[in-house]
Amino acid sequence: MSEPMDLEKLATESKVVAAGRPAKQPDGALNPPIALNSTFHEGGPVGYGRYGNETWSALEEAISVLEGGKTLLFSSGMAAISAVFSLLPEGAVIVAANNGYQGTTTLLKKLHESEKLKVRFVNLANTDECIAAIPGAQMLYLESPLNPLLEVVDLPKIIAAGKAAGCGVAVDNTLATPLLQNPLALGADISIHSVTKYLSGHSDLILGSLTTNDQALYGRLEQSRRYGGAIAGPFEAWIALRGLRTFAIRMQRSQENAMELANRLSKDSRISKVRYPGLPTDSYHGLAKSFMKGFGAMISFDVNASVEQLDLMCNSSKLITNATSLGGVESIWERRRRWATESATVPENLIRFSVGIENVDDLWADIQQALNVAKIK
Ligand SMILES: Cc1ncc(COP(=O)(O)O)c(C=O)c1O
Missing domain, CATH: 3.90.1150.10 (Aspartate Aminotransferase, domain 1)
Structure with missing residues (x-):
């Protein structure tokens, strides 16, 4: 059997085909199994089906290769987005779009009204307005292109301004996808997907993902999934990986x-x-x-x-x-x-x-x- 290849060196068209495969071995399968288990024999690193699953891992590995970080799969895009907001302490200031995906805006309005977060809603397509809102914020929550007006946000400039101010930066990359832009390479801390959309591509499932290259942040997000419980079904993960190939x-x-x-x-x-x-x-x-x-x-x-x-x-x-x-x-x-x-x-x-x-x-x-x-x- 040939040695495993360095996936990072491949073009996106090849990464989507090659990533998330089981290790090569004689008569080994090309695809991961649909791992239907709620529990595992004791002594291993996973232990329980809410903490990890072989089919999720395969899809997470593939999205990780595309986004350039380490990925956690969630039951929906909104579950992934909620996990990001759950990291913020009560009353924290967050800068976010007043003109982005309405599910996220609605969730943020509710968090603001209940005083769990202080949301500074801005027009993300207006770079100056966005940057002026950053001082004192703990998180900058971006999306580009914005859904549904398809305004493009100046991600390089705004991410840099957020990081310079010591702000955590998350980007919803659903519409652009890693084929068109890589938020982590632009300096963001988290790249978010509604995997429901382009990555899986067949309008037959709901899933979400978060990718980060910050190990401590990954740990906190993993804990949020583990105890928030918004985990993916193994079947959906398998179908999504099949869709990702194309x-x-x-x-x-x-x-x-x-x-x-x-x-x-x-x-x-x-x-x-x-x-x-x-x-x-x-x-x-x-x-x-x-x-x-x-x-x-x-x-x-x-x-x-x-x-x-x-x-x-x-x-x-x-x-x-x-x-x-x-x-x-x-x-x-x-x-x-x-x-x-x-x-x-x-x-x-x-x-x-x-x-x-x-x-x-x-x-x-x-x-x-x-x-x-x-x-x-
Ligand atoms: C840009 C964007 N982000 C997040 C979501 C939410 O994803 P999901 O429906 O998988 O929860 C959507 C859904 O339409 C979306 O368009």
Whole structure:
């Protein structure tokens, strides 16, 4: 059998295929087992199913290789995010987005209202506003691109300002993925994923992860998972690892489709604004190009139409699914303000579009027929 290879030296496309495999041995399996155990014979390092699991370890190892740190898997993206906030002492000051993923903003609002944390909500896309809020904060909680407005946050500058002020820095890397940016390499302490999205990629499971290269922080987060109990199911971990094998190729294809559709949408007079950092006309294009390796596969666009017309449009698509979530092989869109918790800064006529891997002309034809059914002119 050949010697194990140095995964760190591989490109992302190879890492996703090679990482998280069992050690090579004659007749050994290529894939980890789905380890269905709540307990183990005494004397080993794990001991109990809430403390560790062979299938989680395989997925954690693979995400670790992609993110450049050590990973903990959680039962959902929100469970991972909650574990990060659980590290802060009561009343600690945290700087976070007023224009980010609505699940995180809602959780932070609740923590603020109950005085567990003091949250300084800022527009993360405004670098000066964000940096001005840092003094006295214990944590800087970032997300980029922001969901759903797809504004790009100046991660290199803001992370550096946070670290210089002695702040812990966490970044939600769900939309960009490690194919496009590595928060830890930019100096962040924690990189977060809703593994539900691009990493697993098939809209068939809910999982989350945290990666850090700080051993003491890893220990505290592990304790939070162990006693908070938000652990992953081994089956979900196994399916996610299987999905991860094609992550790079799915992301590349979705991104190509997104670039093409953003271009076509921007030439359509019924669309008043296309928000995609890949468009040279987008306000965030230059910033995205300066530190990201691509522009991602999410497009948000504003349509010259009423809410009723837009709801009809979303319901009239045949190939594109009217649903929430993102990052799957299938294209999904929704009118984002249908959610009561969505930020008021998101226009009522904004459609968030997670572009999948289908044929781009089929997607374009579906968009056209849905706009026509809704009589959008
Ligand atoms: C950017 C971002 N972060 C976190 C989450 C939460 O992840 P989960 O649904 O896996 O709990 C989501 C879910 O949509 C998201 O879009």
